[in-house]
Amino acid sequence: MNSKIDRHNQIKRIILDNKIASQDELLDSLRKEGFELTQATLSRDLKEIRVGKLADPLRGSIYVLHEQLKQNSRQANVPLIPGNSVLSVVFSYHLCVVRTFPSFASTVANYIDSSQLAEIAGTVAGDDTILVIPREGYSQKEILKALGTVIPDIETKLD
Amino acid sequence: MNSKIDRHNQIKRIILDNKIASQDELLDSLRKEGFELTQATLSRDLKEIRVGKLADPLRGSIYVLHEQLKQNSRQANVPLIPGNSVLSVVFSYHLCVVRTFPSFASTVANYIDSSQLAEIAGTVAGDDTILVIPREGYSQKEILKALGTVIPDIETKLD
DNA sequence: TAAAATAATGTATATTTTTGCAGTCCAATT
């Protein structure tokens, strides 16, 4: 059937974009996207696509794509918009740390800078990490919202 | 105790040399080598060492070392002890600044990043200075301890 | 060094994942 392939692709996308810790969790996401299946089927899917489960300091353990493991780089053929390069966003007191795929930090940082957001004083980018320095007086929530204009679905990347 | 480290090393070796499909299987091997432990402990060990489980055409799925998975990534297995490159460590409120020998900052920062410490949100490296951004909620002591797993004898570098 | 804080571990149990079996659907074959 055709929908199986669709489903596999959707699974890959979800895994790529989020930290998923269990099949039930992934199942929920899929169902929200309109797919109908059971956890048993999902288990077989995961084996077919060869996703692995890996210890993660935050969520216990998470699913990862085989390709991700091997190359540790963003997937080809995904359009180059900042959101696709961003792995996670974490606030640490008055700072915000954005992790990207290796080597994409400066590109994403440029997007942020050139957006000239009032809430953001500046950024410093390494290879895969961007330090976002907010202006005084803005809450984490406000900063997140501002960054959201550059990075779509940023909430889903929040750790 | 010391035997925990021994055990971890043995686990790595076994996983590296064989295709292990379940914790019970691994448990057997360990017991034959003289280690005494239960499946519960093994489960925790596997999380600590960061072994992942991956689909395998032959055995269904097998355990793999984190490093094995990351082969192709940047910092790879450079035979360098980060500790030797670190000059000093200073805390400034919620930030931690690590000084290294000239040009070594990014290398050491990579080590820190790739350790995926739960206590650390991210790092940004210059030429000889690394800015370590802790996650919220951890004390300087906890951060130091976490960094200690990457940088041996870090206490001696504390300013 | 005694008290307090941490870390390690086992037991029992909960949670998660895999799988055997049976039923459905569809395309190819007779």
Next chain:
DNA sequence: AATTGGACTGCAAAAATATACATTATTTTA
């Protein structure tokens, strides 16, 4: 049209893995 064979899936049970709680060892602190 009926039959056959394979792919796909759900259900329920088995297998594997993770964890809450309690206990003991270890390390720090005062």
